[in-house]
Amino acid sequence: MSAHTPHELADIFPEDADALQRLKRDDAHFVRLARRHHEVNRAVHRIECEAEAASDERLGALRKERLxxxxxxxxxxxxxxA
Known part of the structure; x- marks a missing residue:
């Protein structure tokens, strides 16, 4: 498995780094969303790099949740x- 997981928030929104930090500091709902995105994104990455097995349906559901x-x-x- 690669050391870098693709599709992390900082990679997707590089121009919004300050806003990401402010939301993580000030907004509990955003923190929950960011944590869930991190969990789902890691699960997708583990399946895609074949470190973990999953059905096509499971992978599809995780990708939809990530989106x-x-x-x-x-x-x-x-x-x-701004």
Whole structure:
């Protein structure tokens, strides 16, 4: 398994690093979303690099959840004042 897991929030939103830090510091809901994204993203990565077995349905469900989380996170980032 690679040392770097792709699709981490800092990689997806590099221009929003300050906003990510502010939300992590100030918004409990964002913290829960970010943690869940991290968990789901790691699970997807483990399956994709074959460190863990899973059905196609499980992988598909995890990918959909990751996208849903990213959509919600992106909406929250858009609302952070510059």
């Amino acid at each position: 849903r989380l990213l959509d919600e996170i992106a909406m929250m980032l858009e609302q952070v004042p």
